[in-house]
Amino acid sequence: MASKRFLFVNRKAPFGSGQAGEMLDAALIAASFDQHVHLAFLDDGVFQLIKHQRPDTLEQRDFASTFLDLAEYDIDHVWVERDSLAERGLTETDLLIPVTLVDRATLSRMMADIDVVISA
Amino acid sequence: MASKRFLFVNRKAPFGSGQAGEMLDAALIAASFDQHVHLAFLDDGVFQLIKHQRPDTLEQRDFASTFLDLAEYDIDHVWVERDSLAERGLTETDLLIPVTLVDRATLSRMMADIDVVISA
């Protein structure tokens, strides 16, 4: 099948709603179909990438640890909005994995240059 | 059974989530149990009381028309926050039924003087 640029837009905090884990599942499947997968984290979505999360405290599934394996799924495009981090008192050192930090205007342009947008 | 002061706090717009109609159902049942029922409308909840709503456009249930019959259920305490109306460009004349308009500080005190709070 053809290869398209898929963008998964993550704007939700990780535990409050159950959507974050299922979004990641969808992104992994897209990668397994040899699609070009891009993950954008902005607004409260940046909280998904924070270090030291303990989903076991809530008996929730530990999907954050899957972020550590993204490269194995050939997912290299992980974009995090710098402005969203700053508004929340966070910096790059708070993040679990290396990411591409971009400012809001740049991320807006990157999110526009995509074939399929899936958001949650 | 004993008679308590029940407060139903309505902060959600009427159609986006399906909660507004079910909140009203609960309030009517409380009234039928001879409880003292109070309805508070604040934040986006004030949109529930706007005139000229057409739920049929969305094939949704017309619960707004039930507001017209509140007196028949002996529900006399309908509090609407004036500040919430103003922030939304609305005034008392936009409302479907006569209500008790109160400012934010007053409503805060009224909502504190209650036995049971049910919110949505």
Added chain:
Amino acid sequence: MKFAILVNTGPFSHQATESALAFAQAVLASEHELIRVFFYFDGVHNANRLAAPSNGERNLVRAWSKLASERGVDLVVCIAAGLRRGVREANLAPGFRISGLGQLVEAGILADRLITFGA
């Protein structure tokens, strides 16, 4: 003191569901009494026995059922909210019972504290 709980959200939809369960367990571990948990709005999905999360995921439906079987907690699903959303006798999990909104009002009357968990 008598507590009652209102649950407005379903499993895997919002953490409010898990908070309600944790709060219920904490009441049971305290000197207080939990007289009823009422499931309304999307909360009725907590009573769907067809839910079968995969390994490593929590089965909230079963966790509620356990509260009923082990601690005798009264779990009541709103009949109208359940019918709207497809939760009824045919797929009702053990320990739950279906009844009307009057059970919520009654819980508010009989309990000293009614706590809402929603989204």
Added chain:
Amino acid sequence: MKFAILVNTGPFSHQATESALAFAQAVLASEHELIRVFFYFDGVHNANRLAAPSNGERNLVRAWSKLASERGVDLVVCIAAGLRRGVREANLAPGFRISGLGQLVEAGILADRLITFGA
């Protein structure tokens, strides 16, 4: 042009469900093609045939089924999301089929436009 739709919300929970249905109907009334509707997250509740809203309320499950029977629309429920929430073959409404997330990705590949309805 080929359209596909992703539905993330359930009936009586959020209007996004009704918007998705209205959008699907509008695509079918246009010169375009609707190749698939994929139900994910709480969207799986749209496929629960046990839903029985009272008179005067809309039966969204039935409305989706009708799109399948009358217009041949492909309605796919995510198997994992459905199992988590209690929607599976035992209570699957007519016209829906259960399959994997690959069907969502395939829809994204085959369609010219994929539209998400969520909350």
Added chain:
Amino acid sequence: MNTPPGVLHTVNKSPFASASLESCLRHLSEGASLLLIEDGVYAALTGSAFSERLATAARQHALYVLGPDLEARGLAGRPLVDGLQIVDYQDFVRLAAEHATVHAWF
């Protein structure tokens, strides 16, 4: 068909309850359009705490609001923020086809 003009954004949350519309407005790139649906249509009200914000965006981007959702909410006859175009579901489909992608904010 002409070159797609950019992204069609949809927002379905009230600007008084949720930060989604504000975030979407901050992420509109060149050629992007915005369609307000469901509770997003409350942003179209004049005289509100959000009106000026939306009017500013309307001077830079094509802004649409879904008529059936206005009507259901009792807003059909009211004055709306300048520069908004009222559309129906057929227009929604057309706009989706005319833009390169659709990006939903909720």
Added chain:
Amino acid sequence: MNTPPGVLHTVNKSPFASASLESCLRHLSEGASLLLIEDGVYAALTGSAFSERLATAARQHALYVLGPDLEARGLAGRPLVDGLQIVDYQDFVRLAAEHATVHAWF
């Protein structure tokens, strides 16, 4: 038991995504306390756009934050807004019993 001190408010939404916490803070009457739970605990972060707002409220009301929800989110070791007390579910039950009513904002 002493006279109940007032209302215990709970908020479970992030202040960056939802207006619920801001609205709750504006409706705290005398003797009211606030417990942040679920995504509400993000309000406790220092150095954020919301920190000062919460610190102000903490000077007038008893403010609590649910420890297990902080921990799950990776915030257990971080500095929090001054005046916040970390509590567990047993404390939540005790607070609910000590206050006259519980008012949930979401």
